[in-house]
Amino acid sequence: MPVSGAVRARCRALLPPGEDIRYVLPALSADSPGTAIFLIVITDRSIFVLSTRFFDRDMPTSVHATHARRTRLGPVEFAAGSAIELGGMVFEIDEEYAAVVRAADAEVFAPETLPPDPLPDL
Template identity: 60%
Template sequence: MPVTAAIRGRCRALLSPGESVHYVFPVTLVGSSGVANYMIVVSDRSITVLATKVFSRYEPAAVWATYPRRTRLGPLSFGAGPTIELGGTVFEVDDEYVAVVGAADAEAFSPDDLPRDPLPDL
Protein backbone atom coordinates (compact mmCIF):
# COMPACT_ATOMS: atom_id res chain seq x y z
CA MET A 1 0.00 0.00 0.00
CA PRO A 2 1.47 3.39 -0.91
CA VAL A 3 2.19 5.82 1.89
CA THR A 4 -0.38 8.59 2.30
CA ALA A 5 -0.11 12.10 0.91
CA ALA A 6 0.29 13.37 4.49
CA ILE A 7 3.34 11.16 5.06
CA ARG A 8 4.81 12.18 1.70
CA GLY A 9 4.32 15.82 2.71
CA ARG A 10 6.13 15.28 6.04
CA CYS A 11 8.99 13.63 4.18
CA ARG A 12 9.11 16.42 1.57
CA ALA A 13 9.47 19.00 4.36
CA LEU A 14 12.81 17.42 5.36
CA LEU A 15 14.28 17.49 1.84
CA SER A 16 16.10 20.32 0.12
CA PRO A 17 13.81 22.98 -1.38
CA GLY A 18 12.59 22.10 -4.86
CA GLU A 19 13.22 18.35 -4.65
CA SER A 20 10.46 16.31 -6.25
CA VAL A 21 9.50 13.14 -4.36
CA HIS A 22 9.19 10.10 -6.62
CA TYR A 23 9.05 7.18 -4.16
CA VAL A 24 8.65 6.81 -0.39
CA PHE A 25 8.71 3.57 1.56
CA PRO A 26 9.33 2.47 5.16
CA VAL A 27 12.23 0.22 6.16
CA THR A 28 13.56 -1.35 9.35
CA LEU A 29 17.22 -1.41 10.35
CA VAL A 30 18.49 -4.99 10.34
CA GLY A 31 20.56 -6.10 13.30
CA SER A 32 19.47 -3.36 15.66
CA SER A 33 18.91 -4.40 19.27
CA GLY A 34 15.46 -2.82 19.21
CA VAL A 35 13.16 -1.75 16.43
CA ALA A 36 14.65 1.09 14.41
CA ASN A 37 12.39 2.39 11.66
CA TYR A 38 13.28 4.71 8.80
CA MET A 39 11.68 6.09 5.66
CA ILE A 40 13.52 6.03 2.35
CA VAL A 41 12.66 8.91 0.05
CA VAL A 42 13.74 8.77 -3.59
CA SER A 43 13.59 12.18 -5.22
CA ASP A 44 14.72 13.58 -8.53
CA ARG A 45 18.07 14.57 -6.91
CA SER A 46 18.83 12.15 -4.09
CA ILE A 47 17.99 9.12 -2.01
CA THR A 48 17.39 10.24 1.56
CA VAL A 49 17.03 8.04 4.62
CA LEU A 50 14.84 9.68 7.24
CA ALA A 51 14.83 8.58 10.88
CA THR A 52 11.34 8.27 12.29
CA LYS A 53 9.96 9.15 15.69
CA VAL A 54 10.28 6.44 18.35
CA PHE A 55 6.61 5.51 18.54
CA SER A 56 5.61 6.11 14.93
CA ARG A 57 7.02 4.21 11.97
CA TYR A 58 5.49 6.73 9.56
CA GLU A 59 6.44 9.99 11.29
CA PRO A 60 9.77 11.21 9.86
CA ALA A 61 11.84 13.20 12.33
CA ALA A 62 15.26 13.93 10.80
CA VAL A 63 17.56 13.24 7.89
CA TRP A 64 19.74 10.26 8.78
CA ALA A 65 21.70 9.93 5.50
CA THR A 66 21.65 11.24 1.94
CA TYR A 67 23.00 9.53 -1.19
CA PRO A 68 23.24 10.64 -4.82
CA ARG A 69 20.24 9.74 -6.96
CA ARG A 70 22.40 7.42 -9.06
CA THR A 71 22.82 5.15 -6.00
CA ARG A 72 21.33 1.74 -6.66
CA LEU A 73 18.88 0.43 -4.03
CA GLY A 74 18.88 -3.17 -5.27
CA PRO A 75 19.43 -5.91 -5.76
CA LEU A 76 17.14 -7.15 -3.04
CA SER A 77 18.36 -10.03 -0.90
CA PHE A 78 15.79 -12.52 0.27
CA GLY A 79 16.21 -14.41 3.53
CA ALA A 80 13.99 -13.92 6.55
CA GLY A 81 12.61 -10.94 4.63
CA PRO A 82 13.63 -8.81 1.66
CA THR A 83 16.57 -6.51 2.40
CA ILE A 84 18.54 -3.79 0.67
CA GLU A 85 21.96 -2.43 1.47
CA LEU A 86 22.43 1.31 1.34
CA GLY A 87 25.71 2.91 2.31
CA GLY A 88 26.83 -0.26 4.07
CA THR A 89 23.67 -0.43 6.18
CA VAL A 90 21.17 -3.25 5.70
CA PHE A 91 17.47 -2.41 5.83
CA GLU A 92 14.51 -4.79 5.72
CA VAL A 93 11.79 -3.84 3.25
CA ASP A 94 8.17 -4.92 3.66
CA ASP A 95 7.06 -7.30 0.91
CA GLU A 96 4.56 -4.77 -0.37
CA TYR A 97 7.37 -2.28 -1.19
CA VAL A 98 9.64 -4.66 -3.13
CA ALA A 99 8.20 -3.39 -6.42
CA VAL A 100 8.92 0.20 -5.35
CA VAL A 101 12.63 -0.62 -4.94
CA GLY A 102 12.67 -2.10 -8.45
CA ALA A 103 10.81 0.86 -9.94
CA ALA A 104 13.16 3.38 -8.30
CA ASP A 105 16.20 1.58 -9.70
CA ALA A 106 14.60 1.22 -13.13
CA GLU A 107 13.80 4.95 -13.20
CA ALA A 108 17.47 5.82 -12.57
CA PHE A 109 19.23 3.10 -14.54
CA SER A 110 16.86 1.99 -17.31
CA PRO A 111 14.08 4.57 -17.69
CA ASP A 112 13.06 3.25 -21.12
CA ASP A 113 11.81 0.07 -19.42
CA LEU A 114 9.17 1.94 -17.41
CA PRO A 115 5.62 2.39 -18.70
CA ARG A 116 4.37 5.94 -19.20
CA ASP A 117 2.62 7.50 -16.22
CA PRO A 118 -1.14 7.27 -16.95
CA LEU A 119 -1.89 10.12 -14.49
CA PRO A 120 1.05 12.54 -14.77
CA ASP A 121 -0.80 15.41 -13.09
CA LEU A 122 -1.46 13.55 -9.83
Template identity: 50%
Template sequence: MPLSSVVRGRCRDLLPDGEKIRYLFPASSVAALSDYFIVVTDNTVTVLGCRWFSRHRPSTVQATYPRRTKLGPVELYGSLSPTVTIGPLLLEIDDEYVSVVRAADAEILTADYLPPDPLPEL
Protein backbone atom coordinates in the same frame (compact mmCIF):
# COMPACT_ATOMS: atom_id res chain seq x y z
CA MET B 1 -0.47 -0.38 2.37
CA PRO B 2 0.28 2.87 0.54
CA LEU B 3 1.65 5.72 2.61
CA SER B 4 -0.81 8.48 3.44
CA SER B 5 -0.56 12.06 2.24
CA VAL B 6 0.16 13.08 5.84
CA VAL B 7 3.25 10.86 5.96
CA ARG B 8 4.35 12.07 2.52
CA GLY B 9 3.99 15.67 3.73
CA ARG B 10 6.09 14.98 6.83
CA CYS B 11 8.81 13.49 4.63
CA ARG B 12 8.61 16.38 2.15
CA ASP B 13 9.14 18.85 5.03
CA LEU B 14 12.59 17.34 5.70
CA LEU B 15 13.74 17.56 2.08
CA PRO B 16 15.49 20.59 0.55
CA ASP B 17 13.22 23.16 -1.06
CA GLY B 18 12.14 22.24 -4.56
CA GLU B 19 12.73 18.49 -4.19
CA LYS B 20 9.76 16.35 -5.22
CA ILE B 21 9.21 12.81 -4.00
CA ARG B 22 9.39 10.25 -6.79
CA TYR B 23 9.48 7.13 -4.62
CA LEU B 24 8.93 6.68 -0.91
CA PHE B 25 8.94 3.55 1.21
CA PRO B 26 9.32 2.62 4.89
CA ALA B 27 12.13 0.38 6.12
CA SER B 28 13.37 -1.01 9.42
CA SER B 29 16.97 -1.52 10.49
CA VAL B 30 17.82 -5.14 11.09
CA ALA B 31 20.57 -4.34 13.60
CA ALA B 32 19.52 -1.09 15.29
CA LEU B 33 15.78 -1.72 15.62
CA SER B 34 15.06 1.70 14.13
CA ASP B 35 12.52 2.79 11.55
CA TYR B 36 13.30 4.82 8.45
CA PHE B 37 11.78 6.26 5.32
CA ILE B 38 13.72 6.08 2.07
CA VAL B 39 12.86 9.04 -0.15
CA VAL B 40 13.94 9.06 -3.79
CA THR B 41 13.84 12.41 -5.60
CA ASP B 42 15.22 13.49 -8.97
CA ASN B 43 18.57 14.39 -7.35
CA THR B 44 18.99 12.34 -4.18
CA VAL B 45 18.23 9.23 -2.18
CA THR B 46 17.54 10.41 1.37
CA VAL B 47 17.29 8.25 4.48
CA LEU B 48 14.98 9.78 7.08
CA GLY B 49 15.06 8.51 10.67
CA CYS B 50 11.81 8.15 12.59
CA ARG B 51 11.01 8.93 16.20
CA TRP B 52 10.98 6.15 18.79
CA PHE B 53 7.71 4.21 18.85
CA SER B 54 6.37 6.22 15.93
CA ARG B 55 7.07 4.54 12.63
CA HIS B 56 5.20 7.20 10.64
CA ARG B 57 6.90 10.32 12.06
CA PRO B 58 10.19 11.07 10.34
CA SER B 59 12.28 13.43 12.43
CA THR B 60 15.83 13.62 11.05
CA VAL B 61 17.82 13.26 7.86
CA GLN B 62 20.15 10.33 8.56
CA ALA B 63 21.97 10.28 5.21
CA THR B 64 21.79 11.65 1.69
CA TYR B 65 23.17 9.87 -1.37
CA PRO B 66 23.31 10.90 -5.04
CA ARG B 67 20.37 9.75 -7.16
CA ARG B 68 22.60 7.35 -9.08
CA THR B 69 22.82 5.24 -5.89
CA LYS B 70 21.34 1.83 -6.58
CA LEU B 71 18.90 0.62 -3.92
CA GLY B 72 18.84 -3.04 -4.92
CA PRO B 73 19.28 -5.83 -5.30
CA VAL B 74 16.47 -6.85 -3.03
CA GLU B 75 17.58 -9.90 -1.09
CA LEU B 76 14.90 -12.49 -0.42
CA TYR B 77 15.64 -14.98 2.36
CA GLY B 78 12.80 -17.48 2.48
CA SER B 79 10.29 -16.51 5.16
CA LEU B 80 12.18 -13.39 6.29
CA SER B 81 11.30 -9.92 5.06
CA PRO B 82 13.07 -8.69 1.92
CA THR B 83 16.20 -6.63 2.63
CA VAL B 84 18.14 -3.89 0.88
CA THR B 85 21.44 -2.29 1.77
CA ILE B 86 21.71 1.49 1.54
CA GLY B 87 25.09 2.79 2.62
CA PRO B 88 25.96 1.02 5.88
CA LEU B 89 22.31 0.18 6.69
CA LEU B 90 20.83 -3.27 6.18
CA LEU B 91 17.12 -2.57 5.97
CA GLU B 92 14.04 -4.77 5.95
CA ILE B 93 11.16 -3.70 3.74
CA ASP B 94 7.63 -5.02 3.36
CA ASP B 95 6.95 -7.26 0.37
CA GLU B 96 4.72 -4.64 -1.24
CA TYR B 97 7.65 -2.19 -1.56
CA VAL B 98 9.95 -4.55 -3.50
CA SER B 99 8.45 -3.24 -6.75
CA VAL B 100 9.09 0.36 -5.61
CA VAL B 101 12.80 -0.39 -5.07
CA ARG B 102 13.04 -2.12 -8.44
CA ALA B 103 11.23 0.73 -10.23
CA ALA B 104 13.53 3.34 -8.67
CA ASP B 105 16.58 1.33 -9.77
CA ALA B 106 15.19 0.79 -13.28
CA GLU B 107 15.07 4.56 -13.82
CA ILE B 108 18.82 4.93 -13.33
CA LEU B 109 19.99 1.89 -15.25
CA THR B 110 22.52 2.95 -17.80
CA ALA B 111 25.30 1.13 -19.62
CA ASP B 112 27.65 1.47 -16.62
CA TYR B 113 25.17 -0.44 -14.40
CA LEU B 114 24.78 -3.34 -16.80
CA PRO B 115 27.23 -6.25 -16.94
CA PRO B 116 29.55 -6.37 -19.96
CA ASP B 117 28.27 -8.17 -23.03
CA PRO B 118 29.55 -11.78 -22.80
CA LEU B 119 29.48 -12.13 -26.60
CA PRO B 120 30.63 -8.83 -28.04
CA GLU B 121 30.47 -8.40 -31.79
CA LEU B 122 33.77 -9.10 -33.46
Protein backbone atom coordinates in the same frame (compact mmCIF):
# COMPACT_ATOMS: atom_id res chain seq x y z
CA MET C 1 0.39 -0.16 0.94
CA PRO C 2 1.57 3.27 -0.22
CA VAL C 3 2.34 5.82 2.46
CA SER C 4 -0.28 8.50 2.95
CA GLY C 5 -0.20 12.04 1.65
CA ALA C 6 0.27 13.26 5.23
CA VAL C 7 3.44 11.17 5.62
CA ARG C 8 4.75 12.43 2.29
CA ALA C 9 4.12 16.02 3.44
CA ARG C 10 6.06 15.40 6.68
CA CYS C 11 8.93 13.95 4.63
CA ARG C 12 8.86 16.91 2.23
CA ALA C 13 9.25 19.30 5.18
CA LEU C 14 12.67 17.74 5.97
CA LEU C 15 13.99 17.81 2.40
CA PRO C 16 15.85 20.65 0.68
CA PRO C 17 13.67 22.94 -1.44
CA GLY C 18 13.04 21.75 -4.98
CA GLU C 19 13.28 18.01 -4.29
CA ASP C 20 10.42 16.20 -6.05
CA ILE C 21 9.40 13.07 -4.13
CA ARG C 22 9.08 10.04 -6.40
CA TYR C 23 8.84 7.17 -3.89
CA VAL C 24 8.65 6.68 -0.12
CA LEU C 25 9.08 3.34 1.61
CA PRO C 26 9.26 2.41 5.28
CA ALA C 27 12.27 0.36 6.30
CA LEU C 28 13.59 -1.30 9.43
CA SER C 29 17.28 -1.37 10.25
CA ALA C 30 18.37 -4.11 12.61
CA ASP C 31 22.04 -3.08 12.56
CA SER C 32 23.79 -2.36 15.83
CA PRO C 33 23.38 -0.68 18.22
CA GLY C 34 19.69 -1.58 17.88
CA THR C 35 16.55 -1.64 15.81
CA ALA C 36 15.43 1.61 14.20
CA ILE C 37 12.65 2.55 11.81
CA PHE C 38 13.35 4.79 8.83
CA LEU C 39 11.58 6.21 5.81
CA ILE C 40 13.57 5.96 2.58
CA VAL C 41 12.59 8.85 0.33
CA ILE C 42 13.61 8.75 -3.34
CA THR C 43 13.43 12.10 -5.09
CA ASP C 44 14.29 13.18 -8.60
CA ARG C 45 17.81 14.18 -7.39
CA SER C 46 18.67 12.22 -4.23
CA ILE C 47 17.87 9.37 -1.89
CA PHE C 48 17.24 10.34 1.72
CA VAL C 49 17.10 8.09 4.75
CA LEU C 50 14.88 9.78 7.32
CA SER C 51 14.86 8.83 11.00
CA THR C 52 11.45 8.42 12.58
CA ARG C 53 10.06 8.42 16.08
CA PHE C 54 10.55 5.02 17.64
CA PHE C 55 6.88 4.25 18.18
CA ASP C 56 5.56 6.22 15.19
CA ARG C 57 7.08 5.19 11.87
CA ASP C 58 4.92 7.77 10.09
CA MET C 59 6.59 10.72 11.85
CA PRO C 60 10.01 11.51 10.33
CA THR C 61 12.23 13.58 12.61
CA SER C 62 15.52 14.17 10.79
CA VAL C 63 17.68 13.29 7.79
CA HIS C 64 19.86 10.35 8.81
CA ALA C 65 21.72 9.99 5.48
CA THR C 66 21.71 11.31 1.94
CA HIS C 67 22.80 9.41 -1.17
CA ALA C 68 23.16 10.35 -4.83
CA ARG C 69 20.18 9.45 -7.00
CA ARG C 70 22.45 7.21 -9.06
CA THR C 71 22.82 4.92 -6.03
CA ARG C 72 21.33 1.51 -6.74
CA LEU C 73 18.79 0.34 -4.16
CA GLY C 74 18.38 -3.23 -5.37
CA PRO C 75 18.50 -6.04 -5.76
CA VAL C 76 16.01 -6.97 -3.07
CA GLU C 77 17.22 -9.98 -1.11
CA PHE C 78 14.51 -12.44 -0.07
CA ALA C 79 16.55 -14.87 2.08
CA ALA C 80 15.04 -14.07 5.49
CA GLY C 81 12.45 -11.52 4.46
CA SER C 82 12.86 -8.66 2.02
CA ALA C 83 15.99 -6.55 2.48
CA ILE C 84 18.09 -3.97 0.65
CA GLU C 85 21.50 -2.53 1.38
CA LEU C 86 22.02 1.22 1.21
CA GLY C 87 25.08 3.10 2.39
CA GLY C 88 26.47 0.14 4.28
CA MET C 89 23.22 -0.42 6.19
CA VAL C 90 20.84 -3.32 5.67
CA PHE C 91 17.16 -2.38 5.68
CA GLU C 92 14.28 -4.81 5.95
CA ILE C 93 11.28 -3.78 3.86
CA ASP C 94 7.82 -5.23 3.43
CA GLU C 95 7.71 -7.46 0.37
CA GLU C 96 5.14 -5.17 -1.27
CA TYR C 97 7.81 -2.44 -1.51
CA ALA C 98 10.13 -4.61 -3.63
CA ALA C 99 8.31 -3.25 -6.70
CA VAL C 100 9.07 0.32 -5.52
CA VAL C 101 12.78 -0.52 -5.25
CA ARG C 102 12.76 -2.02 -8.75
CA ALA C 103 10.89 0.98 -10.22
CA ALA C 104 13.23 3.49 -8.55
CA ASP C 105 16.27 1.65 -9.92
CA ALA C 106 14.70 1.32 -13.37
CA GLU C 107 14.13 5.09 -13.57
CA VAL C 108 17.88 5.65 -13.35
CA PHE C 109 19.47 2.52 -14.79
CA ALA C 110 16.92 1.24 -17.35
CA PRO C 111 14.37 3.97 -18.16
CA GLU C 112 13.45 2.25 -21.43
CA THR C 113 11.81 -0.54 -19.40
CA LEU C 114 9.27 1.74 -17.71
CA PRO C 115 5.74 2.01 -19.07
CA PRO C 116 4.61 5.45 -20.24
CA ASP C 117 2.90 7.65 -17.67
CA PRO C 118 -0.87 7.07 -18.12
CA LEU C 119 -1.69 10.52 -16.66
CA PRO C 120 1.16 12.81 -17.74
CA ASP C 121 -0.82 16.01 -17.07
CA LEU C 122 -1.36 15.38 -13.35
